[in-house]
Amino acid sequence: MAVTVRRRNALRGRSAGSQRGEGLDMLVLVPPDFIFHPVEGGIPTRDEARFLPYGALSIASFLRSRGQRAMVAPLQWYFQRGTRYRHFDDGTEASREAFEQRTRHVLEALMRRLRPRALGVSIGYAIHHSAAEIILGYLHRFWPEIPVLVGGNHATHTREHWLNACRGVDAVVCGPGEAATLAWLEARRSPAAPAALRRHRADDEAASLAVPVDLDLAALPHWAPVGGFMHLLATSRGCSHRCAFCTSRLMWRRRQGRPREAYTAELEGLVARGVDRVLLADDMLDPRDSGFAELVDVLARFESIRFGAPLRLDSLRHCNPRSLTRAHIEEVFVGLESFSPEILRAMRKDLRVDCLARIDTDLCRLRDAGLKVTLFMLVGHPGATRSLDMVSIERCQTLVERGVITGLSAVHVAPYPGTALASMVERGRLRIIEPRMNRWTLDRPIVEELDPAGRPVYPEAEQRATFEAFQDICRRTSAYVERQRARLRGT
Structure with missing residues (x-):
């Protein structure tokens, strides 16, 4: 399947070229698990949730190798302490409200500290669907001037939902994301957007496999050292x-x-x-x-x-x-x-x-x-x-x-x-x-x-x-x- 970028509306915000030195070119947000657990109190973090998001870090590493300043925020780790996960869906409205409040607090802190000019939301699995919708809703409500790109395995196969049912999504990248994300960022500074997408895609997609993943690009809470994952x-x-x-x-x-x-x-x-x-x-x-x-x-x-x-x-x-x-x-x-x-x-x-x-x-x-x-x-x-x-x-x-x-x-x-x-x-x-x-x-x-x-x-x-x-x-x-x-x- 060819990598494609699906556009919904005109790109928003000032060009990245006019904002050099003011923050990141892109911050990729990886949704946490807002999953069903009918229990009280914190639950043990599942082993498979203790990995850093390798795919999103691969994209950020590739962007860095091409001169773009990019980082990844694994939001999962802002919702827990040590090995205890605190925010989950127990079937009540109160649990959703608690998750939304925590989400807003985390997003505000990240946006204030990293000042990204573009945002990515990596939706890898079906269990992240609901959390991604909540995150996208907050981005559109509080930071409507920042363009948003959605990608990942789950997003690739549900792209029409994100383009048509979620306000504030500017584009969905389908398939491997490195080359298409780079082309999307460069297109924001160039009027020849379609040509740029075609010209960069084939060469950069192959080249992305040769770029080592840089763990230093993970924006983690202070209590979560990289070596502990x-x-x-x-x-x-x-x-x-x-x-x-x-x-x-x-x-x-x-x-x-x-x-x-x-x-x-x-x-x-x-x-x-x-x-x-x-x-x-x-x-x-x-x-x-x-x-x-x-x-x-x-x-x-x-x-x-x-x-x-x-x-x-x-x-x-x-x-x-x-x-x-x-x-x-x-x-x-x-x-x-x-x-x-x-x-x-x-x-x-x-x-x-x-x-x-x-x-x-x-x-x-x-x-x-x-x-x-x-x-x-x-x-x-x-x-x-x-x-x-x-x-x-x-x-x-x-x-x-x-x-x-x-x-x-x-x-x-x-x-x-x-x-x-x-x-x-x-x-x-x-x-x-x-x-x-x-x-x-x-x-x-x-x-x-x-x-x-x-x-x-x-x-x-x-x-x-x-x-x-x-x-x-x-x-x-x-x-x-x-x-x-x-x-x-x-x-």
């Missing part, structure tokens, strides 16, 4: 597969490797900050890829860092565990989703049946090399039934009992905009149980598949029972026990 590292972008539940291929196109110099520089920066754990943010590493040996050589140089890495099931048989351990990879995350061939076909996973037949052997090879293995499973995907999911439950139970896997993660499937599942909703084959996207926390059913008579194939109650069975297994894994102990030590 969990950190990501992307050695590639995109995916060569078209799974029905995923938007990665639509967003980033086919997989492209990054130059080793770029991610090596990022690793050197992480070491300098004392970071000792890094998760590789690639959609999936493939040992068959021509750049894999080079990647292993680079990671092997950083002896103070331990890495986690994602792998597809069909790449396990080609994976030499010694290469992983030499690269200081201590944990692998396998996106299996199901042990049922029928469900995998419905997911368009493009896996051969013999991959499932070999899985015990392949996982045991990793375990015997001292690697930790976490499986990811999906509940409620079209084509699934309670009986088919029971096959996965039984297999996971056996793998945990034998000590083959150390972690298990199971979530409910969601019809994210842009996916094949979303089109099934439009055709009436799926019924949405929970329409509010800020409640798509994946720990409760979101959709039901319907048969030709309109009856649910896999009812909500059965999905809940399946999810709870997976959770029972998860609570018996060594990884879960270690996390609980760490949280107790932290309190």
